[in-house]
Amino acid sequence: MLNTPEDFNRALLALPAADEEARSAARARQATLTKPPGSLGRLEELAIWFAGWHGDARPRLDNALALIFAGNHGVTAQGISPYPPEVTAQMVANFEAGGAAINQLCTIAGAELRVTALDLEKPTGDIATGRALSDEDCLDALNTGMASVEEDAGVVLLGEMGIGNTTIASALAMACFGGEAELWCGAGTGLDADGISHKARIVTQAVAHNAAATNNAFSMLAHLGGREQAALAGAALAARQRRIPVILDGFISCAAVGVLGWAQKGALDHCVAGHRSRESGHSRLLEALALEPIVDLDMRLGEGSGAAVALTILRAALATHNGMASFAEAGVSDRD
Amino acid sequence: MLNTPEDFNRALLALPAADEEARSAARARQATLTKPPGSLGRLEELAIWFAGWHGDARPRLDNALALIFAGNHGVTAQGISPYPPEVTAQMVANFEAGGAAINQLCTIAGAELRVTALDLEKPTGDIATGRALSDEDCLDALNTGMASVEEDAGVVLLGEMGIGNTTIASALAMACFGGEAELWCGAGTGLDADGISHKARIVTQAVAHNAAATNNAFSMLAHLGGREQAALAGAALAARQRRIPVILDGFISCAAVGVLGWAQKGALDHCVAGHRSRESGHSRLLEALALEPIVDLDMRLGEGSGAAVALTILRAALATHNGMASFAEAGVSDRD
Numbered sequence: 001m002l003n004t005p006e007d008f009n010r011a012l013l014a015l016p017a018a019d020e021e022a023r024s025a026a027r028a029r030q031a032t033l034t035k036p037p038g039s040l041g042r043l044e045e046l047a048i049w050f051a052g053w054h055g056d057a058r059p060r061l062d063n064a065l066a067l068i069f070a071g072n073h074g075v076t077a078q079g080i081s082p083y084p085p086e087v088t089a090q091m092v093a094n095f096e097a098g099g100a101a102i103n104q105l106c107t108i109a110g111a112e113l114r115v116t117a118l119d120l121e122k123p124t125g126d127i128a129t130g131r132a133l134s135d136e137d138c139l140d141a142l143n144t145g146m147a148s149v150e151e152d153a154g155v156v157l158l159g160e161m162g163i164g165n166t167t168i169a170s171a172l173a174m175a176c177f178g179g180e181a182e183l184w185c186g187a188g189t190g191l192d193a194d195g196i197s198h199k200a201r202i203v204t205q206a207v208a209h210n211a212a213a214t215n216n217a218f219s220m221l222a223h224l225g226g227r228e229q230a231a232l233a234g235a236a237l238a239a240r241q242r243r244i245p246v247i248l249d250g251f252i253s254c255a256a257v258g259v260l261g262w263a264q265k266g267a268l269d270h271c272v273a274g275h276r277s278r279e280s281g282h283s284r285l286l287e288a289l290a291l292e293p294i295v296d297l298d299m300r301l302g303e304g305s306g307a308a309v310a311l312t313i314l315r316a317a318l319a320t321h322n323g324m325a326s327f328a329e330a331g332v333s334d335r336d
Numbered sequence: 337m338l339n340t341p342e343d344f345n346r347a348l349l350a351l352p353a354a355d356e357e358a359r360s361a362a363r364a365r366q367a368t369l370t371k372p373p374g375s376l377g378r379l380e381e382l383a384i385w386f387a388g389w390h391g392d393a394r395p396r397l398d399n400a401l402a403l404i405f406a407g408n409h410g411v412t413a414q415g416i417s418p419y420p421p422e423v424t425a426q427m428v429a430n431f432e433a434g435g436a437a438i439n440q441l442c443t444i445a446g447a448e449l450r451v452t453a454l455d456l457e458k459p460t461g462d463i464a465t466g467r468a469l470s471d472e473d474c475l476d477a478l479n480t481g482m483a484s485v486e487e488d489a490g491v492v493l494l495g496e497m498g499i500g501n502t503t504i505a506s507a508l509a510m511a512c513f514g515g516e517a518e519l520w521c522g523a524g525t526g527l528d529a530d531g532i533s534h535k536a537r538i539v540t541q542a543v544a545h546n547a548a549a550t551n552n553a554f555s556m557l558a559h560l561g562g563r564e565q566a567a568l569a570g571a572a573l574a575a576r577q578r579r580i581p582v583i584l585d586g587f588i589s590c591a592a593v594g595v596l597g598w599a600q601k602g603a604l605d606h607c608v609a610g611h612r613s614r615e616s617g618h619s620r621l622l623e624a625l626a627l628e629p630i631v632d633l634d635m636r637l638g639e640g641s642g643a644a645v646a647l648t649i650l651r652a653a654l655a656t657h658n659g660m661a662s663f664a665e666a667g668v669s670d671r672d
Contacts, residue, residue, distance in 0.1 A: 033437075034427070034430055034435060034436055034437075035436075035437055035637050036419075036525040036526050036636075036637070037526065039525070039635065039636050039637040040437060040635055040637055040641070041614060041633050041634025041635040041636065042633035042634050042635070043633060043635065043645075082671040083372075083669065083670075083671050084669055086669055087668060087669050090666070090667060090668040090669060091370070091668060093666070093667070094370055094661060094666040094668055097661070097666065098661075099370060099659075099660060099661025099665065099666045100370055100371075100660065100661070100666075101369075101370075101371055101376060101656045101660055103659070103660075104652075104655040104656045104658075104659035104660060105652055105655065105656065107655065107659075108648075108651050108652050108655045109652075189372040189375070189671070190372050190373065190671060278377060294633075295631055295649070296632065297377050297378040297379060297630075297649070298377025298378050299375065299376055299377040299378070299379065300372075300375050300377065301371050301372070301375040301376055305376070308652075309379075309649065309652050312444075312648035312649070312651075312652065313631070313633070313645065313648070315444050315648075316440075316441055316444050316445075316644075316645050316648065319440040319441065319443065319444045320437045320440045320441065322440075323439070323440040323443075324435060324436065324437055324439075324440060325430060325433070325435025325436070329435065330426070330429070330430040330433065330435045330436075331426060331429070332423060332426040332427060332430055333419065333420055333422055333423050333426060334419075335418040335419050335525070335526060
């Protein structure tokens with residue numbers, strides 16, 4: 001529970017590390033399995049990474065938890081989305097009724113879905129002309145995100161819903177990592193070229209307007225973020241404090257949680273990027289955060305959809321890591 | 337059942353097409369689902385492709401069948417693999433005992449695994465100095481592959497095992513698509529640079545030696561292929577004749593089945609490439625066959641492992657396609 005903005009910034013200075021012993025033991029196990037060394041590629045790396053955070057050389061994956069946070073944004077007044085803001089609440093209802101993409105993907109991937117709607121009737125302030133959240137509202141959202149990470153979660157998937165929130169993500173990414181707004185702004189849910197240019201102007205204005213206040217992680221989220229962004233950052237922090245591995249979704253999730261990585265080197269070591277979104281800006285953001293996406297399927301939906309697809313790959317990684325026979329067990333000749 | 341080499345070549349001229357009506361209906365359905373148009377990217381394309389071959393706008397995926405064919409190769413006498421040829425039979429035993437990567441991946445992906453060892457005690461002829469298979473032996477392997485495709489299979493995954501068979505794949509790819517052997521030869525199970533250079537010399541020699549005889553699909557497989565290559569090609573053909581979609585594995589599977597695509601335009605329309613292998617040559621081959629891999633995880637194991645991982649993505653594609661609510665059903669506002 002965070003009581004002040006400083007609590008959040010200080011927490012980033014005291015993050016636990018992975019268990020190097022479990023990590024090394026997992027790496028050693030991989031070398032004994034019946035395959036040419038390294039031939040499972042990313043699957044091997046994922047299993048070793050997961051082992052380090054679980055503190056177990058042969059880690060089980062129980063209780064995969066998909067957390068989706070939804071928020072509304074005052075910046076929609078600037079006409080930066082082709083969908084009306086009511087869609088946020090309508091899509092939350094769709095999540096609850098089981099009709100959205102993320103419902104089907106969680107079923108396939110074996111994840112429990114928890115959807116948290118964050119004061120949808122109270123959009124944040126318009127970042128083009130002011131700050132998004134008061135300190136108190138930002139703390140509330142951070143604490144909601146932190147409290148959402150159930151203690152027995154084996155992995156946490158982080159996704160979001162919020163009409164207008166690619167604009168928020170672009171603003172956060174630009175404020176953290178620099179560059180022109182055009183580099184961070186894409187079509188979102190379906191803007192045309194004129195719409196993207198307009199969005200870039202709004203993002204430029206928002207970043208300039210809030211520049212003086214965005215010099216630490218908390219104020220970055222409070223000024224240019226939103227409720228779901230703060231909740232995502234809080235969830236990533238709480239997961240790290242419990243050494244729970246995290247699968248990030250696309251541009252918006254990475255921009256929100258990326259604020260931690262911007263503020264503190266190594267803060268995202270417990271995170272993997274589930275996918276590379278087609279949303280322009282995501283590739284640049286992945287590079288800035290030194291994250292290598294697991295899949296690249298031209299998706300750009302959000303909702304945690306890319307993270308859920310990536311969970312199936314993590315399961316494949318752990319199944320091979322834990323289930324394969326060694327050369328000795330199988331009586332297979334190793335290389336000459 | 338093929339009785340003559342001509343039967344095989346003629347079969348390639350009479351391949352059924354996908355059901356365009358089901359394909360169009362699936363495409364139309366995608367446009368109604370609660371997401372921005374196109375935002376599920378490759379998942380949408382996979383669902384539409386699958387619907388076309390199943391002849392059903394909302395196709396179920398039952399009975400996923402992973403076919404792994406194993407063979408031995410006389411070309412191992414040329415020292416082109418760091419593993420001894422006995423490993424082929426040992427790995428088949430490992431598949432049968434459930435200890436290999438593909439066993440774990442089939443469990444995760446929900447596929448039935450069928451392993452067919454093809455006369456492992458009779459390696460093919462050394463392609464560097466002769467032809468791989470007699471017409472009769474090649475027909476036998478093609479027919480075995482064709483008979484392996486069970487009628488009720490909803491999708492077929494094609495993989496292989498065979499010490500030395502990246503050399504075979506390189507020879508087939510070079511003979512079909514041209515270019516220097518160096519472009520098609522990689523580390524396989526773990527050759528060093530000298531080993532790869534040696535392999536490229538052997539491949540050059542093999543392609544030159546058999547050049548006069550490799551002007552049609554059957555003779556290509558008989559002269560430069562092997563038993564598992566012919567079985568893979570036969571299985572791909574039988575699947576096409578029954579309009580069963582196919583997920584190809586990596587370099588070796590693509591090179592074997594690629595002979596069909598080389599011989600007959602459109603022959604691989606029912607196939608997707610499960611993954612991009614790290615084996616050098618695979619990317620070039622995918623390009624030659626106009627196949628876009630589903631995942632790229634730096635894998636290079638074979639055994640159908642990349643195809644099995646891709647099956648999890650196909651399941652995600654079908655789950656969203658079949659399970660999502662439409663805008664109208666969910667009461668979500670469509671774009672302005």
